Amino acid sequence: MSSERINARIQQWVRPEIRVLNAYHVPPATGMLKLDAMENPYRWPDDMVNAWLEKLRAASINRYPDPQAALVREGLRREMGVSAKHDILLGNGSDEIIQMLAIAVNARGRCIMAPEPAFVMYRMIATLIGLDYLGVPLDANFDLDLDAMLASIKQHQPALIFLALPNNPTGNVFSVDRVRAVIEAAEGLVILDEAYTAFTDADHLSFAEDYDNVLIMRTLSKVGLAGLRLGLLIGDAAWLAEIEKIRLPYNVNVLTQLSAEFALENFQIIRQQTALIRTERERLTFELQGIPDLHVWPSEANFVLVRTPEGRAREIFEFLKQRNILIKCLDGAHPQLRDCLRLTVGEPSDSDQLLVALRDALAGAA
Numbered sequence: 602m603s604s605e606r607i608n609a610r611i612q613q614w615v616r617p618e619i620r621v622l623n624a625y626h627v628p629p630a631t632g633m634l635k636l637d638a639m640e641n642p643y644r645w646p647d648d649m650v651n652a653w654l655e656k657l658r659a660a661s662i663n664r665y666p667d668p669q670a671a672l673v674r675e676g677l678r679r680e681m682g683v684s685a686k687h688d689i690l691l692g693n694g695s696d697e698i699i700q701m702l703a704i705a706v707n708a709r710g711r712c713i714m715a716p717e718p719a720f721v722m723y724r725m726i727a728t729l730i731g732l733d734y735l736g737v738p739l740d741a742n743f744d745l746d747l748d749a750m751l752a753s754i755k756q757h758q759p760a761l762i763f764l765a766l767p768n769n770p771t772g773n774v775f776s777v778d779r780v781r782a783v784i785e786a787a788e789g790l791v792i793l794d795e796a797y798t799a800f801t802d803a804d805h806l807s808f809a810e811d812y813d814n815v816l817i818m819r820t821l822s823k824v825g826l827a828g829l830r831l832g833l834l835i836g837d838a839a840w841l842a843e844i845e846k847i848r849l850p851y852n853v854n855v856l857t858q859l860s861a862e863f864a865l866e867n868f869q870i871i872r873q874q875t876a877l878i879r880t881e882r883e884r885l886t887f888e889l890q891g892i893p894d895l896h897v898w899p900s901e902a903n904f905v906l907v908r909t910p911e912g913r914a915r916e917i918f919e920f921l922k923q924r925n926i927l928i929k930c931l932d933g934a935h936p937q938l939r940d941c942l943r944l945t946v947g948e949p950s951d952s953d954q955l956l957v958a959l960r961d962a963l964a965g966a967a
């Protein structure tokens with residue numbers, strides 16, 4: 602088959618805004634210390650792994666999954682303290698929920714807004730679905746720039762606004778009075794993305810009761826189940842009933858459902874692990890603050906954002922890679938992230954390795 606003819610057909614049929622995109626890039630990480638993607642480093646204890654496998658043994662893999670995933674939703678309601686007033690909708694990761702929301706509101710001339718720097722999927726999914734995307738810069742402290750947000754909301758009345766609390770990649774929680782002001786100014790839906798809820802005391806579940814335009818999004822990815830792909834949307838049943846029409850019937854598969862049920866029955870283990878990560882975040886932050894060449898932002902998530910001396914972020918990233926440590930280099934991703942690196946909090950021994958390598962990199966060692 603001629604590749605020229607395939608290319609001609611692609612030019613003819615694939616939408617131009619898709620053709621110019623690059624597919625989401627996941628760097629290879631085999632054999633590396635993976636501190637780039639906010640994964641929980643801890644495994645389950647052996648007896649728990651065995652009990653999980655026992656549960657999977659009974660899986661009816663020949664049958665379609667429960668389209669409502671009733672037991673998973675029940676477990677989530679219990680462990681996350683979701684009010685009886687609210688419903689829960691599940692996605693194949695919160696990424697899929699963002700996509701469902703974008704499909705629900707998509708119409709010519711509409712837009713999605715988020716403060717920037719933000720989680721990259723908001724922009725990516727807006728573009729894929731064909732909605733305009735508006736990033737409004739955060740202020741110098743990475744808090745919401747309220748004047749800019751309110752002006753932009755007034756001018757564009759976005760169909761969807763995403764606020765990540767804590768925000769990725771900055772790690773902070775926006776001030777609550779500014780979050781409220783944004784919600785009150787918005788005519789469209791405001792999604793409070795609490796992907797990092799396990800690592801902060803900030804909790805905005807009650808906002809979905811206070812406001813008729815707020816839904817809460819959470820995920821099991823950051824607490825140790827990134828491989829499962831399970832995100833959830835919490836809020837008023839009437840809102841969720843509309844999004845439910847977009848959800849593909851079997852988007853949460855049999856293995857994910859059984860595994861999530863099991864994890865939620867054993868959520869105390871996950872809470873212990875996230876508590877360890879929170880403690881380690883404080884230690885890592887303290888140690889990083891002791892490195893004179895670095896600027897370190899306090900974090901309420903399971904990662905820490907640091908700024909390197911001018912022009913050195915990429916070189917330090919590469920140096921760490923040579924030492925088999927993978928982090929995230931954010932230099933070039935956004936003007937406010939110049940010279941920045943994002944470090945996922947791992948086990949204490951992971952931090953020790955990371956700190957040695959960072960100090961060596963900054964000292965210009967080979």
Ligand SMILES: *Cc1c(COP(=O)(O)O)cnc(C)c1O
Pocket residue numbers: 639693694695696697720765768769794796819820821822823827831832
């Ligand atoms: C990691 C992350 C998510 C999680 O996405 P999943 O698809 O559930 O893995 C959502 N929002 C933010 C801000 C994140 O950083």
